[in-house]
């Protein structure tokens with residue numbers, strides 16, 4: 001089944017067709033690193049992590065880039081308040097962000113381009129816009145002339161006239177028109193700055209994403225995403241800059257996440273109503289936070305409540321319980337020579353649950369519906385295990401395989417399945433030690449030594465002690 005994606009650009013679900021067969025190139029706007037990452041950010045990044053995981057699960061090679069805004073007004077302001085160097089401040093919070101994402105089991109992006117390492121690329125981009133007549137230099141910076149770009153407003157559906165009336169414009173003294181936005185800001189005394197054809201200064205916010213995404217993903221790519229607060233002005237301006245520069249369509253699918261809300265307001269650094277990921281992780285397992293996010297569709301708003309997190313915690317426990325039930329039951333499971341009603345019922349429940357899971361994920365990554373399917377399978381397996389004395393191995397294996405898929409896509413139970421693998425490996429080593437002991441008894445020393453040497457080549461060292469043979473891992 002093909003994947004359908006809700007495209008903010010067309011306000012419709014569309015069948016997903018990547019530009020290159022088998023490959024998906026996606027760019028997700030990263031954080032402005034001036035404070036700790038909060039659960040609101042986590043909502044967005046976990047959502048895109050699962051989207052990316054699902055695309056990979058479906059067989060696509062995903063090339064993902066995420067920027068770091070490591071110089072910007074907010075960073076300079078905060079650094080002035082705390083007396084830190086803006087560069088060090090950004091560096092510190094960038095490191096914390098990566099740690100937080102790792103803790104939440106969010107797979108790292110392939111490339112994390114940072115603004116301060118791409119200043120020359122940004123300058124080149126602005127120069128091109130100036131050459132093409134879309135940008136002009138004002139007293140305090142270089143601006144993009146919005147009215148020159150005919151498609152302006154195509155993403156947010158905001159008209160330039162409304163924009164000016166509603167005063168949704170950025171400040172800037174040197175602008176020709178109120179709706180224009182800064183591509184380059186000339187440095188004020190004491191601000192971090194870089195040399196440019198327009199004097200010393202720094203990039204505006206939007207230009208970094210146009211520059212760095214096209215540098216790494218090409219002049220056209222598949223998916224661009226972020227929280228829905230980025231639709232306007234950030235993504236609207238990104239489109240204007242990039243399409244003005246290249247003269248053709250840039251991004252195929254625009255994806256935006258709903259907000260994480262606290263008491264009816266967006267959780268945000270600016271409003272100060274946030275719970276950091278670190279605080280949340282002191283109280284909840286990372287997988288609880290993931291499940292809490294996945295309980296809602298990524299486009300819907302999500303309320304941050306204790307009940308919501310407790311609900312996720314209980315749900316996660318229920319699923320772990322089922323996994324343990326299956327694992328333990330495997331030991332008493334038998335090969336099937338015939339099926340009874342219980343087997344047919346369990347089989348059909350797993351089959352239907354698995355289909356529902358894929359249908360839900362194909363339908364614009366509907367994790368909330370997919371999770372329902374996971375519980376249907378979980379309930380059916382538990383029911384089956386209470387019904388039969390000797391469960392059939394094939395039924396359990398089907399359920400197990402399904403949970404492995406859920407694990408891969410949702411980024412939960414990963415350690416559990418890893419331990420299972422480690423357990424299998426240990427059992428195999430023990431088996432080889434027994435075989436070697438038997439060979440030695442039979443005085444087949446050549447073969448016995450071969451086992452020892454081959455294992456050593458794999459990083460497993462055997463040692464014969466008076467108590468028997470023991471093994472340890474060694475560096476090879």
Ligand SMILES: Nc1ncnc2c1ncn2[C@@H]1O[C@H](COP(=O)(O)OP(=O)(O)OP(=O)(O)O)[C@@H](O)[C@H]1O
Nearest residue numbers: 030031032040041044226227259260267268269270
């Ligand atoms: N409450 C939230 N719910 C969902 N996504 C959010 C929330 N807050 C921020 N995001 C998303 O996190 C990403 C990084 O945000 P960024 O660092 O730009 O935050 P910010 O806008 O500076 O901070 P804040 O919005 O907290 O004041 C963006 O995609 C943004 O849309």
Ligand SMILES: [Zn+2]
Nearest residue numbers: 029030209234
């Ligand atoms: Zn961006």
